Amino acid sequence: xxxxxxxxxxxxxxxxxxxxxxxxxxxxxxxxxxxxxxxxxxxxxxxxxxxxxxxxxxxxxxxxxxxxxxxxxxxxxxxxxxxxxxxxxxxxxxxxxxxxxxxxxxxxxxxxxxxxxxxxxxxxxxxxxxxxxxxxxxxxxxxxxxxxxxxxxxxxxxxxxxxxxxxxxxxxxxxxxxxxxxxxxxxxxxxxxxxxxxxxxxxxxxxxxxxxxxxxxxxxxxxxxxxxxxxxxxxxxxxxxxxxxxxxxxxxxxxxxxxxxxxxxxxxxxxxxxxxxxxxxxxxxxxxxxxxxxxxxxxxxxxxxxxxxxxxxxxxxxxxxxxxxxxxxxxxxxxxxxxxxxxxxxxxxxxxxxxxxxxxxxxxxxxxxxxxxxxxxxxxxxxxxxxxxxxxxxxxxxxxxxx
Numbered sequence: 001x002x003x004x005x006x007x008x009x010x011x012x013x014x015x016x017x018x019x020x021x022x023x024x025x026x027x028x029x030x031x032x033x034x035x036x037x038x039x040x041x042x043x044x045x046x047x048x049x050x051x052x053x054x055x056x057x058x059x060x061x062x063x064x065x066x067x068x069x070x071x072x073x074x075x076x077x078x079x080x081x082x083x084x085x086x087x088x089x090x091x092x093x094x095x096x097x098x099x100x101x102x103x104x105x106x107x108x109x110x111x112x113x114x115x116x117x118x119x120x121x122x123x124x125x126x127x128x129x130x131x132x133x134x135x136x137x138x139x140x141x142x143x144x145x146x147x148x149x150x151x152x153x154x155x156x157x158x159x160x161x162x163x164x165x166x167x168x169x170x171x172x173x174x175x176x177x178x179x180x181x182x183x184x185x186x187x188x189x190x191x192x193x194x195x196x197x198x199x200x201x202x203x204x205x206x207x208x209x210x211x212x213x214x215x216x217x218x219x220x221x222x223x224x225x226x227x228x229x230x231x232x233x234x235x236x237x238x239x240x241x242x243x244x245x246x247x248x249x250x251x252x253x254x255x256x257x258x259x260x261x262x263x264x265x266x267x268x269x270x271x272x273x274x275x276x277x278x279x280x281x282x283x284x285x286x287x288x289x290x291x292x293x294x295x296x297x298x299x300x301x302x303x304x305x306x307x308x309x310x311x312x313x314x315x316x317x318x319x320x321x322x323x324x325x326x327x328x329x330x331x332x333x334x335x336x337x338x339x340x341x342x343x344x345x346x347x348x349x350x351x352x353x354x355x356x357x358x359x360x361x362x363x364x365x366x367x368x369x370x371x372x373x374x375x376x377x378x379x380x381x382x383x384x385x386x387x388x389x390x391x392x393x394x395x396x397x398x399x400x401x402x403x
Contacts, residue, residue: 230400
């Protein structure tokens with residue numbers, strides 16, 4: 001439905017929001033993309049991408065770790081004093097363990113998939129916020145329209161009562177009562193305008209847009225239920241896959257990498273005049289010990305258990321949200337028919353009450369009471385119709401449907 005909005009000044013972030021207009025070219029999907037682009041969570045996603053790139057560099061490097069160079073010198077100046085001199089330089093090269101490079105590459109791939117799933121989860125969460133923000137504006141716009149109509153009716157009634165008072169047909173208390181009704185209507189109008197202003201501001205801060213989609217209604221999703229393609233389930237599934245990959249990596253890296261040590265030695269023995277040069281080769285193979293591997297394996301198992309627990313809990317939460325959204329939609333759809341009949345009766349009763357008041361068969365108090373009931377009935381009807389569309393959007397959100 002088209003949303004006709006008032007011109008409301010809002011000051012935020014050093015810029016003035018003059019009004020929210022209706023843009024026929026703007027879609028709900030574009031509004032969600034705008035909210036995604038300006039989300040503060042983008043900083044975390046960018047940092048996550050850098051971290052994943054680092055994992056890829058680590059997996060594709062020539063060595064599993066950084067090489068090291070050590071220098072050693074020894075002499076007997078403090079000791080026997082026989083002119084012993086020895087110089088040695090050693091290059092330490094870590095060596096890949098079987099399956100270690102493949103495990104690291106797997107973790108890098110799973111982390112990249114997880115980043116994509118996190119982006120999808122963020123987009124999905126923002127879609128729900130944008131949906132609520134748009135329909136919140138629509139609901140408050142409806143309230144402003146009803147408040148304006150109430151003011152017009154109250155002012156018209158006040159003019160009629162004042163004329164009849166001056167003509168001597170009604171008492172002065174009736175004129176004062178009609179004036180009080182106008183003041184109450186104007187107060188309600190100010191309150192409705194303030195709420196609309198807040199709703200517009202929330203939408204603007206979320207999306208950065210000064211326009212609303214001309215068409216906010218969504219078709220009701222026909223999916224059979226929540227499946228694995230749900231963005232929030234995809235997100236936790238990616239976390240589980242990453243935790244499994246990290247567990248496999250820990251199983252491979254539960255001991256330190258072997259090292260190849262290449263040294264060059266330049267030495268002169270006691271009482272020798274010439275130096276002797278030689279090259280040596282050594283291999284260092286760390287042994288597996290629970291003092292190192294047990295905490296690593298336990299941490300990896302805990303990480304996997306937490307990811308699986310989050311996945312199962314997320315499924316329960318989504319199923320509960322879907323049930324609630326489905327039930328709310330059914331209730332609002334059923335209530336619309338009842339409210340339509342109530343409004344029809346209330347408006348007919350108001351028509352008769354006005355006629356009776358004009359003919360002098362009823363007093364002003366009775367008319368105002370019937371008029372308030374009719375206004376409440378019309379408000380309930382129009383709000384219910386908007387709430388149906390809002391609940392359709394929430395049902396689609398619960399099903400995992402992006403705009």
